[in-house]
Amino acid sequence: MRFHIQQEIDIPASIQLYNQICFAIAARYYPPGHRLPSTRQLAMQTGLHRNTISKVYRQLETDGVVEAIAGSGIYVRDNLKNSDFKKSFNSKNNLNIAPDQEAKKAIDKLIKLGCTLQETRNFLTKEIDWRIKCGSRILVSTPREDIGASMLIAEDLSPKINVPVEVVPMEELEKVLCNSNNGTIVTSRYFLQPLEKLAKKYRVRAIAVDLSDFQKELKIIKELKLGSCVGIVSISPGLLRAAEIIIHSMRGSDIVIMTAISDNSSKLLALLKASNHIVCDGPSLTVVENSLVKNRSQLMRLPQIICAKNYLTNETINQLKNRDRSH
Numbered sequence: 657m658r659f660h661i662q663q664e665i666d667i668p669a670s671i672q673l674y675n676q677i678c679f680a681i682a683a684r685y686y687p688p689g690h691r692l693p694s695t696r697q698l699a700m701q702t703g704l705h706r707n708t709i710s711k712v713y714r715q716l717e718t719d720g721v722v723e724a725i726a727g728s729g730i731y732v733r734d735n736l737k738n739s740d741f742k743k744s745f746n747s748k749n750n751l752n753i754a755p756d757q758e759a760k761k762a763i764d765k766l767i768k769l770g771c772t773l774q775e776t777r778n779f780l781t782k783e784i785d786w787r788i789k790c791g792s793r794i795l796v797s798t799p800r801e802d803i804g805a806s807m808l809i810a811e812d813l814s815p816k817i818n819v820p821v822e823v824v825p826m827e828e829l830e831k832v833l834c835n836s837n838n839g840t841i842v843t844s845r846y847f848l849q850p851l852e853k854l855a856k857k858y859r860v861r862a863i864a865v866d867l868s869d870f871q872k873e874l875k876i877i878k879e880l881k882l883g884s885c886v887g888i889v890s891i892s893p894g895l896l897r898a899a900e901i902i903i904h905s906m907r908g909s910d911i912v913i914m915t916a917i918s919d920n921s922s923k924l925l926a927l928l929k930a931s932n933h934i935v936c937d938g939p940s941l942t943v944v945e946n947s948l949v950k951n952r953s954q955l956m957r958l959p960q961i962i963c964a965k966n967y968l969t970n971e972t973i974n975q976l977k978n979r980d981r982s983h
Contacts, residue, residue, distance in 0.1 A: 658701060659673060659676045659677070659698065659701060659702050659905065660676075660702070660905040660906070660908075661673065661702045661703065661704060661905070662904045662905065662908060662909075664909065665904060667901060667904075669702075669704055669708065670704075670708055670711060670712050671901075672901050672904075672905070673698075673702065673704065673708075673709065673712050674712050674715060674716065675897065675898050675901045675902075676901060676902065676905055677692070677712070677716060677721075678716070678721060678845065678846060678898070679867075679898050679901075679902055681721060681722075681732050681845060682844060682845050682846075682866055682867040684866050684869065684969060684971075685869065686732050687732065688732050688733065688734035689731060689732060689734045690731065690732045691728075691729045691730070691731050692713070692722065692729065692730040692731065692732065694729065695709040695710050695713070713730050716730075717730075718849075719846065719849055720733060720845075720848045720849025720852065721733060721845050721846070721848075762780075763776055763780075766779060793819050793820040793821070793822060793838060793839040793840075794813060794817060794819055794820070794821045794822070794839060794840050794842050794976075795822050795824050795829065795832065795839045795840070795841050795842065796809045796810045796813070796821060796822065796823050796824070796842045796843070797823075797824050797825065797826050797829050797841055797842070797843050797847070797851060798825070798826060798843055798844065798846075798847055798894075799825065799826045799827070799847065800825040800826070800827050800828075801893065802892055802893050802894040803823065803825055804890065804891035804892035804893065804894075804895070804917075805844060805892040805894050805895060806823045806824075806825075806843075807823055807891055807892075807939065808890075808891065808892055808895070808937055808938075808939065808967040809842060809843075809844070809865060809967065809968060810822075810823050811938060811939060811967070812966065812967050812968045812973060813842070813968070813973065813976065816973055816977060817973075817976060817977060818977075822839075826847065826850070826851065829841070829851070829854060830854060830858075833854065833858040833860065834858075837858040837859065837860055838860070839860060840860060840861045840862075840863060841854070841855050841860060841861065841862040841863070842862075842863050842864075842865055842976070843862065843863075843864060843865070844864060844865060844867070845864040845866075846894070848862060848864040863976070865968050865969075865972045865976070866968065866969045866971065866972040867967060867968060867969065868964070868966045868967060868968060868969055869969070870964055872964075873935050873962055873964050874902070874903075874906065876933070876935075876962060877903055877906070877907065877911070877933075877935070878906060878907070880907075880911055880932070880933065882910050882911070883910075883911065883912070884911045884912070884932045884933065885911065885912040885913075885914065885930050885931045885932050885933075886903065886911055886912070886913050886914070886931060886932070886933050886934075886935065887914045887915070887916065887927040887928070887930070887931035887933070887934040887935070887959065888900070888903075888913065888914070888915045888916075888934075888935050888936070889915070889916050889917075889918050889924065889927065889934060889935070889936040889937075889940045889943075889944055890915075890917065890918065890936065890937045890940055891917065891918050891919075891937060891939050891940055892937070893917060895937070896915040896916075896917070899915070899935075900913055900915055912930070914926070914927045914930060914931060915927075918936070918939070918940035918943040918944070919943070921947070924943070924944070924947055925947065925951055925954070928944075928947060928948060928951060928955060928959065929954065929955060929956070931959045932957075932959055932960065933959055933960045933961075933962060934959045934960070934961050934962065935962045935963075935964060936961065936962070936963055936964070937963070937964055937965075937967065938963060938964070938965045938967070941961070941963045944961060945961070948961075
């Protein structure tokens with residue numbers, strides 16, 4: 657993926673680059689464990705000073721998105737290491753493995769390490785109980801100012817995960833865990849690090865999900881005529897900010913971009929009047945359609961509506977489903 661910095665817009669170059677890298681990671685253009693371009697490579701590509709790029713990389717590391725390996729480079733942090741996700745014994749890859757024999761091997765290994773049978777029982781029971789606890793519910797959490805992102809994640813997960821899915825603002829999550837420290841915390845990669853600390857305190861899991869790459873929607877935008885106006889509507893302010901930066905990096909000033917939170921009726925109407933195309937998330941679709949019907953007489957033309965129905969990748973949903981089945 658190539659990064660492009662728009663010098664003529666008000667968003668600082670470092671924030672443009674930070675958001676573009678986060679999007680590339682969240683959409684798995686750069687998968688976990690992938691080595692990011694060097695500061696020299698990014699400087700040649702974007703025209704930014706290497707010190708600026710280093711600052712962006714340090715912020716990404718502070719935020720828990722990447723990790724720096726001395727003498728090697730900057731890598732996308734792999735939060736799935738250490739077997740956060742376990743494949744079911746019944747998966748196609750394990751059809752020939754007898755579960756009872758695997759259990760015996762695990763017990764034998766612990767005994768060889770010097771554990772008594774009672775200690776072995778305690779270790780295994782404790783681990784199983786912990787996994788059951790983590791699998792009892794999913795707590796989707798982002799800051800209150802962008803709780804819409806949590807709602808988008810929950811909307812994708814709820815029909816496909818066989819455990820309750822709850823949306824909890826980050827500011828209230830500790831109180832919820834104090835009352836009942838059961839469940840797995842799910843968030844976007846932007847907010848993983850502070851939630852990992854909280855998860856560790858209450859002995860639960862914190863997992864980051866991967867976003868859709870929105871290739872279908874971006875392809876449509878890439879092919880729009882010069883001077884077209886694109887409206888973006890979402891329940892998530894964070895998604896709107898990221899989308900605006902990504903589209904600016906792709907089209908520059910070739911097209912006009914307008915954004916609106918779906919519950920801001922006045923801004924939504926202005927967007928409907930100006931836009932040739934409107935891209936919206938699933939929860940915003942009905943709001944956009946109702947607003948079109950209600951204000952039809954005020955519109956010179958009807959914009960084409962493009963609904964981005966999937967917020968998460970199928971892979972990340974399947975991983976969570978596999979984790980759910982493993983408990």
